[in-house]
Each structure stands twice: as structure tokens, then as C-alpha cells.
Amino acid sequence: MGKKRQKPPKVWVCRGCCCGRKKKHPGVDHRRLTETARRRAGAAGAKFTVTDCLGPCGQGNVVVVRAAGTIRWFRRVNDETTTALVVDQVTTAPGDELPAPLRDRLIAKREGRKPKP
Numbered sequence: 001m002g003k004k005r006q007k008p009p010k011v012w013v014c015r016g017c018c019c020g021r022k023k024k025h026p027g028v029d030h031r032r033l034t035e036t037a038r039r040r041a042g043a044a045g046a047k048f049t050v051t052d053c054l055g056p057c058g059q060g061n062v063v064v065v066r067a068a069g070t071i072r073w074f075r076r077v078n079d080e081t082t083t084a085l086v087v088d089q090v091t092t093a094p095g096d097e098l099p100a101p102l103r104d105r106l107i108a109k110r111e112g113r114k115p116k117p
């Protein structure tokens with residue numbers, strides 16, 4: 001019997017009806033954050049996708065990271081530092097403790113759930 005293959009790392013950046021919208025999140029440079037996420041994901045060897053609404057609009061901007069056999073959802077990813085820390089989860093083991101700035105950004109009830117835009 002073969003061992004189940006782990007899916008490759010991937011980052012989903014939500015840019016649906018609310019995430020990425022200046023009307024909802026004024027003062028946030030959404031284009032720049034998207035490019036930061038894209039660049040860091042690529043540097044870490046992760047797939048990257050910009051997706052339509054993932055569901056928890058009231059918690060935007062939402063970013064999801066699949067890495068090391070788990071999927072973590074993050075809310076209010078609205079600045080460069082948080083974006084970088086979230087995407088860097090690609091290189092973090094699932095059992096590793098989250099950096100302090102990310103602890104209150106984790107959407108725990110969605111952990112492990114694959115994004116379905």
C-alpha cells in the first residue's frame with residue numbers, strides 16, 4: 001500500500017465582493033498586498049491563486065494557506081507585515097506555534113477546510 005501524497009503548498013488570496021475592495025477596507029493597498037503574497041509564495045515554492053469570495057466576508061481580507069498537510073485560514077490580512085507572516089506559513093510545520101501577530105488572525109473553525117470560491 002502506498003503512502004498518501006501530501007498536496008503541494010498553496011496560498012489563496014481572496015479578492016471577492018469584499019476582500020480587496022477599497023470601499024470595505026479603505027486605506028489598504030490591496031494590489032501591493034496581493035503582489036507581496038504572490039512573490040513570497042513563489043519564493044517558497046507554493047502555488048498561488050487570487051480567488052473569488054471564500055465566505056467570511058466580514059473578516060476580510062481573507063488569506064488561506066495549505067502547507068505541511070494542513071489548511072489554515074487567516075482574517076484581517078490588511079498590512080504588509082501580516083501578509084508576509086501569513087504566507088510564510090507555507091514553510092512552517094502545522095504543529096509550530098503561530099507568531100504572536102497571527103494568533104488572533106486565525107479562523108480556527110475553518111482550519112483544514114479547503115477553500116471553495
Ligand code: FES
Pocket residue numbers: 014015016017018019052053054055056057058060061062
Ligand atoms: S470577499 Fe473575501 S470572504 Fe467574501
